[in-house]
Amino acid sequence: MSAPETAMRRVTAINNGTVIDHVPAGKALVVLKMLGLDGNMATPVSMVMNVPSQKIGGKDIIKVEDRELTQNELDRLALIAPQASVAIIRAYQVAEKRVINLGEEVVNVVHCTYANCATLGDREPLPHRMKVVSVDPLNLRCHYCARPQDIDELVANLL
């Protein structure tokens, strides 16, 4: 098998890992950052960007090999890709489908964007809590200072 063919297969199918589909077009890199997969990752990650999608117009697809993302990691996704669909792959088969769900509160995913919030500083031990006011459009408020959060700013405040 030639090298380009191997690369192609990596994009199309993985043996074990996680496939995140229906990420809004262009957001895949942000998703990788949110999941902590943008740095010196030990596991191969492949991405397809700007694929035409009937469901959301254009989409990105991310495949993470040899790693099954936890529900907590997946819940982070909801901040920027609430419509994403997630499949856990084992032996080339979809073993599980996971649902993205923000719930009523996002705990210890992001810290508050307000510069004078009581949770400021990395030494305060209580959990960072964002109340989900609405999902569409996504509207979060800090449990402590009650300030509404700008989602783009918030993504920069991932813990």
Add this chain to the structure above:
Amino acid sequence: MGPQSNAHRSGSLKGRGGTAVSSLITMDDLSNDDILDVLDAAERLLPVAKGQTHLPLLQGKILGNLFFEPSTRTRMSFETAMKRLGGEVVNLGAVASSSVVKGETLYDTIRMVDGYADIIALRHPRQGAAQYAADAAEVPIANGGDGAGHHPTQTMLDLFTIKQAHGTLEGLRVVLAGDLRYGRTVHSLAHALVRFNCELVFASPSSLRMPTEIIADLEGHGATIIESDDLVNHIDDADVIYMTRIQKERFPDEDEYRKVAGSFTLSAANLDSAKEGMIVMHPLPRVDEITPDVDKTRHARYFEQAFNGVVTRMALLCRMLGIEVPSNIGGEA
């Protein structure tokens, strides 16, 4: 140990904060009925607040005053309220300042003083500090102001003053005047008044208008709001005029400040055709926005308002500590 202490012990950080029921962090912690109950209790406690009746309802209880920034009036008013009811007060100001110097977390400070008192009155420069403290503490937290956040005991004493004068909070026409942009007090009061269907007039210089998101929020709750850059024309229809101080620092130069501040000043002459029962309020300290000749008119209510801080906090302390205020106090002296 307060009666609420035992039920909430849980070793973990998460899931503490079982005191939410008895803490007072924002006005949202009180329903309209709760507000009216507290104001009624405060009314009954007036002879106790004035020292005419001895009623040690809070004997054996300790209030910890934990002030991370100075606010003499709020601190002393909490202290007086506690002592009038026979309770003790520990001033934790030194703890607050030393914890800041040593870089102690708010969490650790709260956990430590939690053991010193049955209830903590907290003032802190950071917004959300009161909720944070309530989540960390076993004992109830009374928010005495957190940054640009909330100061519910101030709102309660304002409501008490209004209800005392008019017998009701319902449907009054209230003019909020002066600096409506930066004033936490007026934001919180406006929200509370809307819950009682008051009509609000926001009279301010254009640079110090009520923030649009607050107006949108109030209107979302069905409020009738009039905005104006003129105070004088709204005096005659008012049931309450709530004055606030316009700070010099908000203006680029002295001339501009004088010009603007001058048109948001009340003198006795302005009140000639005001309604008989109209009251003038001010959170104090005032500078020039209410001239001294107003003090002698029947409308002036700002000094009573300041005193009401004591009686209202007495009623709130009782509520937060789970102590019932008797319905007939006069007979028990």
